[in-house]
Amino acid sequence: MSTVTLTFENPIAVITINNPPINATSHAVRNGIVDALDQIDANDDIRATILICEGKTFIAGADVNEFGQPPKSPILPDVIKRLEATTKPVIAAIHGHALGGGLEVALGCHYRIADSTAKLGLPEVNLGLIPGAGGTVRLPRLVPVSEAVSMTTSGKPISAAKANEIGLLDAITHGALGDAARDFAKTILNREIPKPLLLRDPVNAPNATEWDDISAATKKKARGQTAPLAAVSAIRNGIEQGPDAGLSFEREKFIELRDSDQSKALRHIFFAERSVAKLPELKGIDPNPLKQIGVIGGGIMGAGIATASLLAGYAVTIIERDEDACANGSTTVQKHLSGSLKRGLITQDRFDTLFAALSTSTDYGALSDADLVIEAVFEDMAVKHDVFGKLSEHCKPDAVLASNTSYLDINEIAANCTYPNRVLGLHFFSPAHIMKLLEVVRTEAADAQSLATAFDFARTLGKIAVPCRVCDGFIGNRIMSAYRKHCEYMLEDGALPHQIDAAMMEFGFPMGLFAMQDMAGLEISWATRKRLAPFRDPSERYVALGDYLCEMGRFGKKNGLGWYRYDENGKAQPDSDVDALVISESAKKGITRRNFTHPEIIDSILAAMRDEGDKILAEGIANSPDAIDVVMVNGYGFPRHKGGPMYLSRS
Ligand code: NAD
Numbered sequence: 001m002s003t004v005t006l007t008f009e010n011p012i013a014v015i016t017i018n019n020p021p022i023n024a025t026s027h028a029v030r031n032g033i034v035d036a037l038d039q040i041d042a043n044d045d046i047r048a049t050i051l052i053c054e055g056k057t058f059i060a061g062a063d064v065n066e067f068g069q070p071p072k073s074p075i076l077p078d079v080i081k082r083l084e085a086t087t088k089p090v091i092a093a094i095h096g097h098a099l100g101g102g103l104e105v106a107l108g109c110h111y112r113i114a115d116s117t118a119k120l121g122l123p124e125v126n127l128g129l130i131p132g133a134g135g136t137v138r139l140p141r142l143v144p145v146s147e148a149v150s151m152t153t154s155g156k157p158i159s160a161a162k163a164n165e166i167g168l169l170d171a172i173t174h175g176a177l178g179d180a181a182r183d184f185a186k187t188i189l190n191r192e193i194p195k196p197l198l199l200r201d202p203v204n205a206p207n208a209t210e211w212d213d214i215s216a217a218t219k220k221k222a223r224g225q226t227a228p229l230a231a232v233s234a235i236r237n238g239i240e241q242g243p244d245a246g247l248s249f250e251r252e253k254f255i256e257l258r259d260s261d262q263s264k265a266l267r268h269i270f271f272a273e274r275s276v277a278k279l280p281e282l283k284g285i286d287p288n289p290l291k292q293i294g295v296i297g298g299g300i301m302g303a304g305i306a307t308a309s310l311l312a313g314y315a316v317t318i319i320e321r322d323e324d325a326c327a328n329g330s331t332t333v334q335k336h337l338s339g340s341l342k343r344g345l346i347t348q349d350r351f352d353t354l355f356a357a358l359s360t361s362t363d364y365g366a367l368s369d370a371d372l373v374i375e376a377v378f379e380d381m382a383v384k385h386d387v388f389g390k391l392s393e394h395c396k397p398d399a400v401l402a403s404n405t406s407y408l409d410i411n412e413i414a415a416n417c418t419y420p421n422r423v424l425g426l427h428f429f430s431p432a433h434i435m436k437l438l439e440v441v442r443t444e445a446a447d448a449q450s451l452a453t454a455f456d457f458a459r460t461l462g463k464i465a466v467p468c469r470v471c472d473g474f475i476g477n478r479i480m481s482a483y484r485k486h487c488e489y490m491l492e493d494g495a496l497p498h499q500i501d502a503a504m505m506e507f508g509f510p511m512g513l514f515a516m517q518d519m520a521g522l523e524i525s526w527a528t529r530k531r532l533a534p535f536r537d538p539s540e541r542y543v544a545l546g547d548y549l550c551e552m553g554r555f556g557k558k559n560g561l562g563w564y565r566y567d568e569n570g571k572a573q574p575d576s577d578v579d580a581l582v583i584s585e586s587a588k589k590g591i592t593r594r595n596f597t598h599p600e601i602i603d604s605i606l607a608a609m610r611d612e613g614d615k616i617l618a619e620g621i622a623n624s625p626d627a628i629d630v631v632m633v634n635g636y637g638f639p640r641h642k643g644g645p646m647y648l649s650r651s
Pocket of ligand 1: 296297298300319375377379380406407427429430
């Protein structure tokens, strides 16, 4: 089948796009649409046109292969103008996703109908861009301006139901889309052709004060990203200066953003996320089929991992130490699933089915059919050995056994198992059912089949899987430990915790290091430091401030005192007691404190990250600098629009 096909079913014409995998707006598609419209306009028997796609989705974006190449005529804005100018009404029939240029094409049509499961969005901001084919000018003339602002600045797609509610759709369909589109076409044959969006008035245009509020709220959310603000100014311009000036302004902004550092960084991380899990040595290796997942430990991580596995459609068994712990694990999973229900991500029926797929037991015999088991018990090697001993005894020989340990040596865990070749690490991030990142830790003995199974599992969970090898802290925690040490040095050398945090937030982190430590709780790392104290190199600089805080009973946000003092609303306030403690520690060590500027603080943090990243690469822990960037952006709040520490050090 060719990329664009035109069929006449008088009085209806059907334009079908077939450009797998996402029916991107490639040159052949753009050309095909224009050709088809010319033929339709010349055919007097035709009174309505359906634009529909083959495969899994409507047009879901641009062709990445055309990125960075000179534009080839007809360019998308002209194709959309051509759609608008056609003499017969065009109905966009949407299934799957209508994203970016795909939604802009739909906006050029005269009617839009969509399958009830479809999603529609303008995700350009995720790549540091704004819509470049009229989206910011047409959308606010179809839906309320506030909704257009929300879609373009968040980049998040909306459901067909929401799209219908705000007026983006003319109808929602169930069942075969082609049939529904033909039925819809028959209902409009005798209607007057609707006015193109460009000729319509904006819907509920804000006044000047409301625009100021919109800009201020967008700026706050954008945390340094320029594209969301550009989207607001493009929408405003299109409304205040009229559609023609709006289209030129949008195009200008689009080109300016496309060539910006932020867009380049965002494109880097976008492609890195998609390539990082592709290991050539696993090509062609079939993963084990997975049905039953075992999770050992129903605590914070275990319950999150169990929830993520249930949501991906697996049956899950949690093993705990006693019945009470089993009940706690099950209650936590229930709470997580209720969260998904409340947010409308699953229906009550789905909730019931998923929760019924969870079982708990204190008996490892319940795992005899498990295809993959993930251990998430206390961070203690003796406990891990005990658990893996039982797994070796009770699990079937081809079950893959994974540890969620944060720091422990998984090679050592594997060496004590009957089948070390099927032992590996699956390092989730908290909360495990929400955070996208997953470090897949390759042990020395892990075989290709087990690794392929782990990556396939990650894919079905919707995680971004990053391969890495065994070391203390793997990629992410190891880099965080390294830069934390440098932040602590800066405290003794002259900075204060809230200054370091302010510099990090100014750079784009959602939270500073010390506020983050307060949130996680200070006592766990204190316990680890005490445990490791006998093994510490006495010649290495050690900052004891975190220990002092714990000795003073300051365990972080949960008890209102940590690196900060927390007010009754849980808001962090710098604490003069902590400042005094930091200053007196410098004096005790004979250090003359000096001033640190924000750029100096950030340079020091970035240098620490890059140096540790270089070591991780040299040791073969990560297989590319991209892997490190993906981990830091998705697991540690590194600002996405800066591309990651390794990218930043190269650019
Ligand atoms: P947690 O204390 O909340 O949960 C541990 C659970 O394991 C408890 O419910 C406990 O009853 C159970 N357990 C202990 N021994 C057991 C045994 N022999 N058999 C069955 N169950 C047993 O701890 P957590 O925060 O969920 O951490 C679990 C693991 O995940 C640790 O290795 C930790 O380093 C790692 N991890 C934690 C985080 C995090 O942010 N909390 C992130 C990544 C990895």
